[in-house]
Amino acid sequence: MKEEDKVTSVLKWAGEGSSDKEWYPPSDPNFCVCVYEVTKYILPITNIREQIEALAQYVAEKMGGEIPKEKLQNFSWQLHISELKFQLKSNVVPIGLIKKGIFYHRALLFKALADKVGIGCSLVRGEYGRAWNEVKLMNESRKGVTGGLPPFETYIVDLMFHPGRLMKIKSKEANLYRFL
Known part of the structure; x- marks a missing residue:
């Protein structure tokens, strides 16, 4: 066998190359x-x-708006996501189609949009469907002090309860947001 034929037969045996059609993720015009x-x-x-x-407020509005903590259990995001999966006949749902999302949907959209406009942030995945975004900002109180740049502080961006609120990473409110 020629070298090319050997490679082709190995790929077909491994299940690759058996389909002429390559898979691409669905487009997301939204x-x-x-x-x-x-x-x-x-x-x-x-x-x-x-x-x-402003970006946090935009994301929250796109994903169903501000949700009071006491009404979080009544926010019917699961049905919306299930309907999208059924319509698409896929478990892959483009983020732009989601109109009712909670912590991880909002955090993912925030991260994707922040990357597009050049805002530095991290996407952190927690437990039980939790995810959040962390941003680093200069400590404003130390601005103007001689001796170098002021230190950066890490904040969690609230996308659920008070969209746009920034909570210091080790604060009580940030812990409630992450682990509630």
Whole structure:
């Protein structure tokens, strides 16, 4: 056998190359619209803290709005996601189609949009369907002090209860947001 034939037969035996059609993720035109809107709305804002707050409010609005803690159990996101999966006949749901999302849906959309507009943030996955975004901001109280740059502080971005609120990472409110 020629070398090419050997490689082809091995790939077919391994299950690769058996289909001429390559798999691509579904397109997400709704996400592209979100990127356009966020770019137009957020980039003119010059203060990074205000950009983060505005993006958080945008994401919350796209995912069903602010949810009071006491009404979180009544927020019917599961049915919405199930309907999307059924319509698409897939477990892969484009993020732009989700209109009712909780912690991890919102955190993923925030991260994707933040990356598109150049806002630095981390996506952190917790337990029991929790996820959140962490951002680093300069300590404003030390701004102007000689001797180098002021230290950065890490904040968690609230996308659920008070969209746009920034909570210091080790604070009681941040722990309640992450582990409630």
